[in-house]
Amino acid sequence: xxxxxxxxxxxxxxxxxxxxxxxxxxxxxxxxxxxxxxxxxxxxxxxxxxxxxxxxxxxxxxxxxxxxxxxxxxxxxxxxxxxxxxxxxxxxxxxxxxxxxxxxxxxxxxxxxxxxxxxxxxxxxxxxxxxxxxxxxxxxxxxxxxxxxxxxxxxxxxxxxxxxxxxxxxxxxxxxxxxxxxxxxxxxxxxxxxxxxxxxxxxxxxxxxxxxxxxxxxxxxxxxxxxxxxxxxx
Amino acid sequence: xxxxxxxxxxxxxxxxxxxxxxxxxxxxxxxxxxxxxxxxxxxxxxxxxxxxxxxxxxxxxxxxxxxxxxxxxxxxxxxxxxxxxxxxxxxxxxxxxxxxxxxxxxxxxxxxxxxxxxxxxxxxxxxxxxxxxxxxxxxxxxxxxxxxxxxxxxxxxxxxxxxxxxxxxxxxxxxxxxxxxxxxxxxxxxxxxxxxxxxxxxxxxxxxxxxxxxxxxxxxxxxxxxxxxxxxxxxxxxxxxxxxxxxxxxxxxxxxxxxxxxxxxxxxxxxxxxxxxxxxxxxx
Numbered sequence: 001x002x003x004x005x006x007x008x009x010x011x012x013x014x015x016x017x018x019x020x021x022x023x024x025x026x027x028x029x030x031x032x033x034x035x036x037x038x039x040x041x042x043x044x045x046x047x048x049x050x051x052x053x054x055x056x057x058x059x060x061x062x063x064x065x066x067x068x069x070x071x072x073x074x075x076x077x078x079x080x081x082x083x084x085x086x087x088x089x090x091x092x093x094x095x096x097x098x099x100x101x102x103x104x105x106x107x108x109x110x111x112x113x114x115x116x117x118x119x120x121x122x123x124x125x126x127x128x129x130x131x132x133x134x135x136x137x138x139x140x141x142x143x144x145x146x147x148x149x150x151x152x153x154x155x156x157x158x159x160x161x162x163x164x165x166x167x168x169x170x171x172x173x174x175x176x177x178x179x180x181x182x183x184x185x186x187x188x189x190x191x192x193x194x195x196x197x198x199x200x201x202x203x204x205x206x207x208x209x210x211x212x213x214x215x216x217x218x219x220x221x222x223x224x225x226x227x228x229x230x231x232x233x234x
Numbered sequence: 235x236x237x238x239x240x241x242x243x244x245x246x247x248x249x250x251x252x253x254x255x256x257x258x259x260x261x262x263x264x265x266x267x268x269x270x271x272x273x274x275x276x277x278x279x280x281x282x283x284x285x286x287x288x289x290x291x292x293x294x295x296x297x298x299x300x301x302x303x304x305x306x307x308x309x310x311x312x313x314x315x316x317x318x319x320x321x322x323x324x325x326x327x328x329x330x331x332x333x334x335x336x337x338x339x340x341x342x343x344x345x346x347x348x349x350x351x352x353x354x355x356x357x358x359x360x361x362x363x364x365x366x367x368x369x370x371x372x373x374x375x376x377x378x379x380x381x382x383x384x385x386x387x388x389x390x391x392x393x394x395x396x397x398x399x400x401x402x403x404x405x406x407x408x409x410x411x412x413x414x415x416x417x418x419x420x421x422x423x424x425x426x427x428x429x430x431x432x433x434x435x436x437x438x439x440x441x442x443x444x445x446x447x448x449x450x451x452x453x454x455x456x457x458x459x460x461x462x463x464x465x466x467x468x469x470x471x472x473x474x475x476x477x478x479x480x481x482x483x484x485x486x487x488x489x490x491x492x493x494x495x496x497x498x499x500x501x502x503x504x505x506x507x508x509x510x511x512x513x514x515x516x517x518x
Contacts, residue, residue: 048350048380127386134419142443203451207433210455213474225330
């Protein structure tokens with residue numbers, strides 16, 4: 001019974017969202033569905049936080065590998081929660097000067113804003129910066145000239161890479177006007193605008209059709225595997 | 235007699251019922267959906283359907299079997315977006331099949347999520363799959379857990395888990411952004427079999443470079459239907475192909491007409507006018 005209700009809600013909500021861009025009368029219903037989703041997501045966040053605390057507490061209790069990280073996670077979670085909910089260091093709101101805690105939790109000068117700016121932002125920037133090294137190691141493997149296709153890929157990558165740096169202009173800038181198409185910066189642009197765009201568009205058309213088919217299967221209740229049961233089908 | 239005012243009022247009422255600028259999009263959706271439904275019905279009626287093999291999906295069983303043999307977990311990540319993203323929904327449908335295989339092979343599955351709602355949906359899917367496999371006793375809700383909404387916080391946590399627990403198989407199925415390569419390269423460094431699927435075309439090259447198998451765009455969307463093997467779901471894939479043939483035909487027709495319009499032949503002007511009117515109707 002629960003499965004039928006869940007499927008009915010998914011189908012009706014999906015259908016309304018599908019039709020709302022075409023029928024002005026349904027636009028408000030579509031917007032309401034999005035709001036309902038946000039409310040459900042907010043409620044689910046409590047479950048998420050509960051899961052975070054439970055899993056990390058049990059890891060500390062069992063002294064699992066890396067339990068120290070679990071401790072740090074819980075400490076940071078607690079500190080941020082207290083600082084955010086308690087609005088520690090939040091400057092008063094000039095509009096409601098007499099009301100305590102009327103200021104925004106992330107207003108400039110608050111402890112929450114300080115944590116965001118001086119703890120979270122540097123940490124996330126560090127993780128993002130690691131990407132450069134991962135790109136280098138992945139490129140090293142991908143561009144190994146082990147067969148004809150890999151050599152083609154390597155050659156193309158070499159042209160695009162050089163064409164987008166000053167080295168490309170420096171190397172082939174001296175070519176005469178009638179051979180300007182062979183300049184690395186022009187070759188690079190040609191590869192990106194013709195081959196790359198064509199391939200990308202083919203993938204995007206396939207994705208659009210795939211999204212339509214997947215949505216239809218779910219809306220019609222033919223694919224119920226999102227509810228479990230390993231591929232339940234109508 | 236209908237007065238001009240009545241006619242204008244009726245026109246205004248009709249116009250407010252449907253957004254006129256969206257007509258081409260509505261036609262495209264109706265034609266595509268019609269193709270898919272028609273092929274679904276044909277498949278249900280028993281028509282034979284050929285489906286090419288997708289190595290990435292055939293490798294799912296091998297990857298889970300390897301995890302069982304090595305006594306290591308299977309890691310499944312359904313992207314970093316919420317349930318309102320179709321890629322996340324597609325990822326959850328694949329998770330249900332993978333979870334059924336892990337239940338049958340007695341392997342453990344770990345599903346870290348970056349959204350609370352995805353955690354709940356993943357728990358439902360995995361619970362249902364373990365029930366379907368008759369292994370509900372092996373279901374562990376805590377293995378499907380919420381980490382954080384923060385993109386790089388999630389990556390840091392999952393990468394750490396990968397390095398510590400060394401899963402034998404890693405699945406990345408959903409919507410990924412810059413974290414795709416960090417996850418895939420970490421998985422590569424620990425020697426895991428990696429199967430990825432996404433419809434984010436900008437992340438596909440990273441997955442192709444770092445993973446053993448990659449489901450490219452529509453293959454990812456077709457994964458659930460492929461793994462289920464159900465005739466009507468396979469039919470939907472054939473319908474999708476039929477729609478693709480229509481799109482390809484229209485593109486070819488457009489190319490021929492644009493070429494004629496560009497050439498200096500007597501028909502060029504008439505063809506140009508047709509193309510302009512089509513462009514106008516499409517709102518471009």
